[in-house]
Amino acid sequence: xxxxxxxxxxxxxxxxxxxxxxxxxxxxxxxxxxxxxxxxxxxxxxxxxxxxxxxxxxxxxxxxxxxxxxxxxxxxxxxxxxxxxxxxxxxxxxxxxxxxxxxxxxxxxxxxxxxxxxxxxxxxxxxxxxxxxxxxxxxxxxxxxxxxxxxxxxxxxxxxxxxxxxxxxxxxxxxxxxxxxxxxxxxxxxxxxxxxxxxxxxxxxxxxxxxxxxxxxxxxxxxxxxxxxxxxxxxxxxxxxxxxxxxxxxxxxxxxxxxxxxxxxxxxxxxxxxxxxxxxxxxxxxxxxxxxxxxxxxxxxxxxxxxxxxxxxxxxxxxxxxxxxxxxxxxxxxxxxxxxxxxxxxxxxxxxxxxxxxxxxxxxxxxxx
Numbered sequence: 001x002x003x004x005x006x007x008x009x010x011x012x013x014x015x016x017x018x019x020x021x022x023x024x025x026x027x028x029x030x031x032x033x034x035x036x037x038x039x040x041x042x043x044x045x046x047x048x049x050x051x052x053x054x055x056x057x058x059x060x061x062x063x064x065x066x067x068x069x070x071x072x073x074x075x076x077x078x079x080x081x082x083x084x085x086x087x088x089x090x091x092x093x094x095x096x097x098x099x100x101x102x103x104x105x106x107x108x109x110x111x112x113x114x115x116x117x118x119x120x121x122x123x124x125x126x127x128x129x130x131x132x133x134x135x136x137x138x139x140x141x142x143x144x145x146x147x148x149x150x151x152x153x154x155x156x157x158x159x160x161x162x163x164x165x166x167x168x169x170x171x172x173x174x175x176x177x178x179x180x181x182x183x184x185x186x187x188x189x190x191x192x193x194x195x196x197x198x199x200x201x202x203x204x205x206x207x208x209x210x211x212x213x214x215x216x217x218x219x220x221x222x223x224x225x226x227x228x229x230x231x232x233x234x235x236x237x238x239x240x241x242x243x244x245x246x247x248x249x250x251x252x253x254x255x256x257x258x259x260x261x262x263x264x265x266x267x268x269x270x271x272x273x274x275x276x277x278x279x280x281x282x283x284x285x286x287x288x289x290x291x292x293x294x295x296x297x298x299x300x301x302x303x304x305x306x307x308x309x310x311x312x313x314x315x316x317x318x319x320x321x322x323x324x325x326x327x328x329x330x331x332x333x334x335x336x337x338x339x340x341x342x343x344x345x346x347x348x349x350x351x352x353x354x355x356x357x358x359x360x361x362x363x364x365x366x367x368x369x
Contacts, residue, residue, distance in 0.1 A: 043070060115127065128144045148163075
């Protein structure tokens with residue numbers, strides 16, 4: 001008998017195990033990063049990636065700005081390569097700029113090209129990838145392993161959450177090494193992350209139950225908007241991407257305040273909103289915007305773990321566990337993974353089949369046996 005064909009849903013439901021394994025074996029990818037960061041006396045970090053990896057780059061930049069207290073940004077590789085300069089005013093040595101590539105497959109053409117360009121410019125370079133023998137590893141100084149394991153379906157789900165926990169642990173351990181965080185706060189952060197990892201099976205089950213009770217309207221939407229703020233703007237980007245890849249409905253993601261300056265005249269009763277966020281500065285503003293949107297459509301779904309969300313209904317998913325804003329994005333993407341994967345399945349889309357066949361974005365490498 002042949003092996004059962006891998007599915008997106010199967011990989012999604014493996015996320016609790018994968019996150020636990022990644023955390024347990026974090027020394028594999030954390031130590032090389034921290035050692036290199038300190039050795040090079042890094043003053044600025046630029047994260048590069050495309051698709052899911054770009055979305056992770058946005059979260060990584062947030063972590064390094066707010067936790068490590070260094071200049072950090074996320075960039076599209078080709079845009080940066082063609083139009084930007086990392087050390088324009090020469091306030092630091094070129095090697096004190098760290099260019100980090102994120103690529104699960106290690107075959108992203110634009111990220112490979114950007115990392116080689118960064119080396120040519122004299123910057124420090126590092127990659128995290130699930131394939132440590134891939135082409136991208138030939139274009140950097142340091143290779144770290146993404147402990148995701150095989151993900152043989154085209155859309156990346158466990159790859160996203162594995163990448164997020166990896167860059168979080170990079171930031172946490174770097175902050176500790178540079179004395180940007182006290183030992184007590186470090187231990188607290190580790191304990192809070194362990195709680196979320198231990199809760200992740202419940203996160204998956206709560207997310208699926210939320211999708212199942214709301215799928216009738218989700219499957220019959222004219223359009224879906226995903227709104228968020230702060231660190232969860234990256235969650236917006238990932239939710240938008242996953243639903244577009246698999247469910248293939250018209251969907252647009254916005255920073256929440258920007259949406260209110262944008263396509264509000266397009267709201268109809270059949271427009272669905274997912275509003276994502278923790279208790280950052282914009283939390284009360286999020287609740288105000290939610291109340292305003294409910295005047296035009298009842299298809300407004302809050303995704304949060306805050307117990308201060310008011311007037312919660314079955315349309316919302318407020319996770320039973322409470323997670324700080326830095327790690328909550330690990331949970332918040334899961335409901336939208338279910339919209340994407342189960343929604344696709346229920347309207348007859350096989351997410352194992354990738355209909356776009358042109359080899360433009362990735363190098364065509366043969367699978368290792």
